[in-house]
Amino acid sequence: MGGMTKKSSSSRARIAAKTLILQNAKVRSAAGRALRLKTPRSSHAEFAVGRRGRDIVAMLEESNRARVPSLVPIRYGRMLHSPLAFLRGAAGIMAYDLSRSPISGIQVQAGGDAHLMNFGGFATPERHLVFDVNDFDETLPAPWEWDLKRLAASVTLAGRYRGFSTRRTTEATMAAVAGYRAHMLLYAPMHALELWYQRIDAGQVAELNMGSLSKHPENAPPHPVTAHVFPKLTEKSGKAVRIKQEPPLVFRPRKGDRTLSHVPAMLQQYRATLPADRQKLLERFELVDVAMKVVGVGSVGTRCAIMLLMAGDDDSLLLQIKEARASVLEPYTRTSAYANHGERVVQGQRLMQSASDLFLGWSRDETLHVDFYVRQLRDCKTAADIDTMDAAHLSDYASHCGAALARAHAKTGDAAAISGYIGKGTALDSALTRFASAYADQTEKDFEILGKAAKSGRIPVEDA
Numbered sequence: 001m002g003g004m005t006k007k008s009s010s011s012r013a014r015i016a017a018k019t020l021i022l023q024n025a026k027v028r029s030a031a032g033r034a035l036r037l038k039t040p041r042s043s044h045a046e047f048a049v050g051r052r053g054r055d056i057v058a059m060l061e062e063s064n065r066a067r068v069p070s071l072v073p074i075r076y077g078r079m080l081h082s083p084l085a086f087l088r089g090a091a092g093i094m095a096y097d098l099s100r101s102p103i104s105g106i107q108v109q110a111g112g113d114a115h116l117m118n119f120g121g122f123a124t125p126e127r128h129l130v131f132d133v134n135d136f137d138e139t140l141p142a143p144w145e146w147d148l149k150r151l152a153a154s155v156t157l158a159g160r161y162r163g164f165s166t167r168r169t170t171e172a173t174m175a176a177v178a179g180y181r182a183h184m185l186l187y188a189p190m191h192a193l194e195l196w197y198q199r200i201d202a203g204q205v206a207e208l209n210m211g212s213l214s215k216h217p218e219n220a221p222p223h224p225v226t227a228h229v230f231p232k233l234t235e236k237s238g239k240a241v242r243i244k245q246e247p248p249l250v251f252r253p254r255k256g257d258r259t260l261s262h263v264p265a266m267l268q269q270y271r272a273t274l275p276a277d278r279q280k281l282l283e284r285f286e287l288v289d290v291a292m293k294v295v296g297v298g299s300v301g302t303r304c305a306i307m308l309l310m311a312g313d314d315d316s317l318l319l320q321i322k323e324a325r326a327s328v329l330e331p332y333t334r335t336s337a338y339a340n341h342g343e344r345v346v347q348g349q350r351l352m353q354s355a356s357d358l359f360l361g362w363s364r365d366e367t368l369h370v371d372f373y374v375r376q377l378r379d380c381k382t383a384a385d386i387d388t389m390d391a392a393h394l395s396d397y398a399s400h401c402g403a404a405l406a407r408a409h410a411k412t413g414d415a416a417a418i419s420g421y422i423g424k425g426t427a428l429d430s431a432l433t434r435f436a437s438a439y440a441d442q443t444e445k446d447f448e449i450l451g452k453a454a455k456s457g458r459i460p461v462e463d464a
Contacts, residue, residue, distance in 0.1 A: 025416040032420025043102040045434035067301030073462035075300035084157040089297040092328040099332035108413030112138025114147040115154035121202035123380035124355035129202035139348030140327040152436035168391035175395040179402025187410040188419040199354035207397040243291040273361035285309035318377040342373035352408040
């Protein structure tokens with residue numbers, strides 16, 4: 001009888017928990033509103049730099065540990081292009097700052113690096129072009145507002161970088177938060193499956209550099225990498241096809257450097273992380289060549305390579321294999337649930353995106369003790385060009401970024417509770433715009449500090 005009682009009690013507890021999850025959107029929205037008592041929306045405007053522990057040069061130097069030493073100067077060089085570029089390379093610094101800011105108490109699968117250049121268009125496996133978050137190196141469960149604050153700060157810095165007035169820059173930043181707010185309100189009452197199927201068509205985002213795809217943005221070519229990227233990245237070497245070297249950004253390690261020697265074994269390990277049908281597809285291809293490739297701003301110095309695989313003379317597949325390190329959010333949230341950080345990136349991407357790459361998987365170099373994730377290289381990717389945007393286009397693009405971030409968060413968090421906390425008005429919009437302005441001011445100061453460190457010789461810099 002005692003065992004039956006214990007079992008019944010356990011069953012009742014599970015039913016109660018399930019009932020709580022299934023409570024209607026109005027109840028969950030009210031719970032979200034109640035969180036304002038502890039953390040008022042106005043409190044998110046706050047930003048103050050602590051007096052101790054924030055030596056940004058030392059923090060960047062620490063983050064360079066285990067990076068390829070010869071590439072670190074390129075990282076600094078790229079960060080010194082502008083305060084916006086600095087922000088892009090300083091996700092760890094902003095994670096430190098955000099950990100000391102007010103939080104609502106609602107967590108989602110966060111991207112961890114949601115600046116406005118980490119959104120873009122790409123092709124789904126069904127060959128539709130969608131607009132979404134497209135960088136997940138730092139993904140981890142965390143407060144939803146951390147991603148939104150990073151997006152807002154990046155929009156403010158983008159407006160300043162383009163020389164827009166304070167008013168127009170403020171409008172663009174408000175648009176990013178308003179896009180998030182409006183779409184979270186839209187997602188709040190949706191049924192689980194309806195929400196999971198949501199996507200944003202890339203054709204709706206006028207600021208994307210659609211190129212030759214702009215005439216038919218709803219459909220991607222069958223295999224655009226073969227037609228467009230393959231000729232640019234490869235060259236003939238006798239009868240063989242090889243990846244074209246473009247030092248210092250695309251290169252093969254010097255003789256004796258074992259950086260790429262374990263790629264064939266890693267490729268086999270990666271294959272096992274794919275679904276059976278994609279394993280079968282990958283079997284058609286043979287590894288032909290591998291080269292190191294420098295990517296991004298914050299990722300410069302981490303191990304990244306491109307692999308050329310061929311299934312025939314004109315039948316190519318280009319894969320990118322990229323090092324996955326511990327998320328910059330981990331010291332301030334929780335340890336990753338995955339032993340392999342490549343798997344952390346892949347699973348976070350699958351959770352947040354409306355559709356993910358056909359060849360997304362992970363691996364590990366057991367000799368170097370380094371985790372990696374693998375994906376296709378530039379599968380119909382399109383990106384916005386900040387350098388050509390006017391103020392109106394920046395506002396429009398920022399709004400789309402906010403909408404995409406809301407969709408990603410709604411998939412893994414409680415959209416009704418988040419929407420209830422935010423509300424229908426502009427209270428949070430205003431608070432985060434004030435935060436973004438203050439954080440942009442700090443970023444400009446940090447940028448100057450890094451510049452002085454370069455001039456003094458404390459850090460090495462290479463412009464590439």
